Amino acid sequence: MSLNMKVEQMMNFHQFEIPTAIKHGIGAINYVGEEVKSLGVTKALLVTDPGIYEAGVTDPVVSSLKESGIDVVVFNKVEPNPPVRLVNEGSKKFKEEGCDGLVAVGGGSSMDTAKGIGVEASHEGSVLDYEAAEGKKPLENRIPPLTTIPTTAGTGSEVTQWAVITDEDREFKFNTGGPLIAAHLTIIDPKLHVSMPPHVTAMTGIDALAHAIECYTMKFAQPITDAVALMAMEYGAKYIRRAYADGEDLEARYGMAQAAMLAGLSYGSESAGAAHAMSQTLGGIIPVAHGQCVAAMMGPVMEFNWKGNPEKFARMAQAFGINTSDMTTEKAAKAAVNWMYDLVDDLDVPTLEEQGVPTDQNTRFAKEAMKDPQTVGNPRDLKEKDYVWIYDRCFNQKAKTL
Ligand SMILES: NC(=O)c1ccc[n+]([C@@H]2O[C@H](COP(=O)([O-])OP(=O)(O)OC[C@H]3O[C@@H](n4cnc5c(N)ncnc54)[C@H](O)[C@@H]3O)[C@@H](O)[C@H]2O)c1
Numbered sequence: 001m002s003l004n005m006k007v008e009q010m011m012n013f014h015q016f017e018i019p020t021a022i023k024h025g026i027g028a029i030n031y032v033g034e035e036v037k038s039l040g041v042t043k044a045l046l047v048t049d050p051g052i053y054e055a056g057v058t059d060p061v062v063s064s065l066k067e068s069g070i071d072v073v074v075f076n077k078v079e080p081n082p083p084v085r086l087v088n089e090g091s092k093k094f095k096e097e098g099c100d101g102l103v104a105v106g107g108g109s110s111m112d113t114a115k116g117i118g119v120e121a122s123h124e125g126s127v128l129d130y131e132a133a134e135g136k137k138p139l140e141n142r143i144p145p146l147t148t149i150p151t152t153a154g155t156g157s158e159v160t161q162w163a164v165i166t167d168e169d170r171e172f173k174f175n176t177g178g179p180l181i182a183a184h185l186t187i188i189d190p191k192l193h194v195s196m197p198p199h200v201t202a203m204t205g206i207d208a209l210a211h212a213i214e215c216y217t218m219k220f221a222q223p224i225t226d227a228v229a230l231m232a233m234e235y236g237a238k239y240i241r242r243a244y245a246d247g248e249d250l251e252a253r254y255g256m257a258q259a260a261m262l263a264g265l266s267y268g269s270e271s272a273g274a275a276h277a278m279s280q281t282l283g284g285i286i287p288v289a290h291g292q293c294v295a296a297m298m299g300p301v302m303e304f305n306w307k308g309n310p311e312k313f314a315r316m317a318q319a320f321g322i323n324t325s326d327m328t329t330e331k332a333a334k335a336a337v338n339w340m341y342d343l344v345d346d347l348d349v350p351t352l353e354e355q356g357v358p359t360d361q362n363t364r365f366a367k368e369a370m371k372d373p374q375t376v377g378n379p380r381d382l383k384e385k386d387y388v389w390i391y392d393r394c395f396n397q398k399a400k401t402l
């Protein structure tokens, strides 16, 4: 298969920067206290959501921090699609309590909230002032030492340079980011993933695969993001069904945690594509769960996109474990699309309609998706009518074999 990088792509000024130390392993959480201490933290704000806090998922983290002499202030109010007001509340607590470091334990919502709190702790004003958009202020200061401890294998926020925050007034999810906001350290322990219920495993796992798929096929992909994205797809494809069927399968949990982190390295450095443009803009309007919404969109998005880069879709089929040796490029590319439809079916992902998305607003949703910057790199050029077509397909699934 061709490596498929065009000369125009080689002429882009590509960058790959990762300011985050990545430490992982089954039982890695036992090292968190000493690791956070070595960052110079004496009083940490623990940022997490009430569900996992009450379920005791954060307990080993708190014990390890305390054993190493670190004071812990708990901020366990994280909500899905974290809003600006939550970040404001968290940074107020960080300052009032005199914290000097952040430890985020949870999924993307907790890790992004902690990044937002870090922005407000190190800059004047609100995180809203630092939206990655024209006319807004650039970030100038490194956030306080942040350790991310993911409890889902999904967003990859543990290693990305982005936080996704919801502006409730504008019904809009915005990004803030750059190397200054990335975690100083991530500790990835699949033991913390065992308590994830099957539906969370499914939606976050497909989200991780989606990051790799969208980044690998996008127009600005570069060799290093291709490398990590392909390995993320191999791990994800091999282990996602096992993690879904048996949450205590630690080998599968480890594989999925690697898939999410590797995918985060890929799209966190470049970008995703149509499914993320759609889900992010939809998530600002309707409180859909990010991963679940992406999962429901991936089949139709890939069905639309494969013609934009058949060679890379065919290469993806191999990463998914499909024997493509007797297939033409087109057939292998279509096999990758069908693989995703089957996966979404096997993992019982609810349709957008079942997720509460109204079926009569496709034009409005399409208009919003067009505004998202992730549209630009999508492997196939997108017009509003194309987004309408994809939304329409989302509402009129089930699996269509190409
Ligand atoms: N910063 C980034 O690079 C980036 C990238 C993609 C998405 N995001 C954002 O991340 C957010 C979504 O994050 P997410 O998909 O990880 O979901 P989440 O953090 O909202 O968590 C989903 C649910 O799973 C539960 N949960 C998490 N871990 C668990 C565990 N181990 N056991 C039991 N329950 C558990 C949580 O309590 C919550 O109810 C969205 O706001 C999305 O926009 C950020």
Ligand SMILES: [Fe+2]
Binding pocket: 155, 207, 208, 210, 211, 276, 290, 291, 294
């Ligand atoms: Fe995502």
